[in-house]
Amino acid sequence: MRCGWDLKYVEGISKDYIFPTDENGKTIIEDYGSISDEGFIELLIQEWKTDDLIFKEHLIKRLADRLEVKLREKPLEWDIILKRMNDRSEKTMEKIRSKKNG
Numbered sequence: 001m002r003c004g005w006d007l008k009y010v011e012g013i014s015k016d017y018i019f020p021t022d023e024n025g026k027t028i029i030e031d032y033g034s035i036s037d038e039g040f041i042e043l044l045i046q047e048w049k050t051d052d053l054i055f056k057e058h059l060i061k062r063l064a065d066r067l068e069v070k071l072r073e074k075p076l077e078w079d080i081i082l083k084r085m086n087d088r089s090e091k092t093m094e095k096i097r098s099k100k101n102g
Contacts, residue, residue: 012038040066 015036035043044059064071 014039014042035062037066 047055061071
C-alpha cells in the first residue's frame with residue numbers, strides 16, 4: 001500500500017512519486033514517470049504560473065498525449081492560417097453557387 005501526502009489543489013492523497021524540490025535555488029519536478037490524472041492536475045496548478053517555458057511545454061505535451069491530441073511540430077504562421085481559411089470559404093461559396101445554378 002502506498003502512503004501519500006495530501007494534494008494541495010486537488011481532492012485526495014497523492015499516489016505519485018512527484019513533488020517539487022529545490023536545486024540550486026530553482027524549483028524542479030523530481031519525477032515525471034507515470035502520473036495519475038490527479039497528480040497531473042496538481043502539477044499543472046502548482047507550476048502553471050512559472051516562467052519556465054520548457055516545463056510548460058512538457059506539461060502541454062503530456063496533456064496532449066493523454067487526450068490523444070496531435071500537436072504541430074511548429075505553429076502555423078498567421079498568413080497561412082488566413083490563406084487556408086480564405087481557400088475553404090471560396091470552396092464553400094463555389095458549392096453554394098453551383099447548387100443555386102444546378
